[in-house]
Amino acid sequence: MNNYSVSLVGPAPWGFRLQGGKDFNMPLSISRLNDGGKAARAHVGIGDVVLTIDGISTDGMTHLEAQNKIKACTGNLNMTLQRVASVQKPNLVHVPKITTVTKKNPPKRPPRKHIVDTYTEFYHTPTHSDASKKRLIEDTEDWHPRTGTTQSRSFRILAQITGTDHMKEPEHEAAKKTKEKIPIHVFSPKYTKLRDWHHEVSARVLNVQ
16 A cells, blocks of 8 residues: 655645544545545545544544544645555456357258059959950860871771771881870860761761761
């Protein structure tokens, strides 16, 4: 703390106000300054402690005694003061600013179409009707391949007349093997009827009936 002296040119007002004293159990100090007043121009500061007034120590003075001592000065007012260290401002703690991030909803997309796998072969409509299919099956059952050695009834009759029924045509080995591999088929009644009709027509034509 630094002590300094001021001399204010009278008369009053002096441009300051006191506070404290022995009766307040606190030292006398400057509580207020008038803007542009004599004390402010002399660089007196608020809170500075008044040590002497016109050379008289203020130690033990009451607040009223100090006021009367100042009012008694008709000329210059001489005071010794103690400058109080300026009160340091508390250090400001930097608090980081929290930025709230607003989550943006993704843009809505049109609903996806449900994909259904269609197997067309399961719904394939047959091109043949039931009637045509049945006829095709019957025609197939009626058909039977004839081997080279098969002879109709009319030819067998003709062979008996001419006396060549005991003659056998030579068979090749391949034909024999083919004959042996031919399975026995059961002929349908329709095929038997058609075969008999053919034999009758052949016999009628050959006049061997």
